[in-house]
Every structure is written in C-alpha cells, then in structure tokens.
Amino acid sequence: MDKNVYKTKPSTCPACGSAVIAKILYGYRKMNPELIKDVNDKKVVLGCCVTKPDFPAWVCTGCELPLYCEGGWRLSGHEY
Numbered sequence: 001m002d003k004n005v006y007k008t009k010p011s012t013c014p015a016c017g018s019a020v021i022a023k024i025l026y027g028y029r030k031m032n033p034e035l036i037k038d039v040n041d042k043k044v045v046l047g048c049c050v051t052k053p054d055f056p057a058w059v060c061t062g063c064e065l066p067l068y069c070e071g072g073w074r075l076s077g078h079e080y
C-alpha cells in the first residue's frame, strides 16, 4: 500500500473525505488546558514517546488513515 505523503497538512482525507485531520504530537507532553482542548476537538492526537522520522505526521480522525509529511514528521511544522 502506498503511503499518503504531503508537503503540508491535507485539508481532507484522501480515503474517506473527512475534513478532520489531527496532528500527531510525539514525545513527552505536559498536559495543559489548551492541549486537552485540542485533543478533545480532535485537532491533536498524542503519539508515543519513541519516535522515528518516518512516522506519520497526521492522522485522519474518521478512518485513522496515517498521513505522512514529505521529509518526515519533524518537517511538518511540529513544535517539538
């Protein structure tokens, strides 16, 4: 199966058409009200602490399709 690779976060899912694409945050995160709100709003999904550069940068919240950033998730505008 081909990976879905993008330069910037796609506005809709190529598989199901959902417009709710969440950014995956990797690494240890201090939970704060803003982050909790983003998680509840499905803007953000918390990834695991062990990361690889080729992990997906975003995920569709409709069908859970992983979406990859060209050059790796570190280049997708994540503040890490």
Ligand SMILES: [Zn+2]
Pocket (backbone or CB within 6 Å): 013, 014, 015, 016, 017, 018, 060, 061, 062, 063, 064, 065
């Ligand atoms: Zn989808």
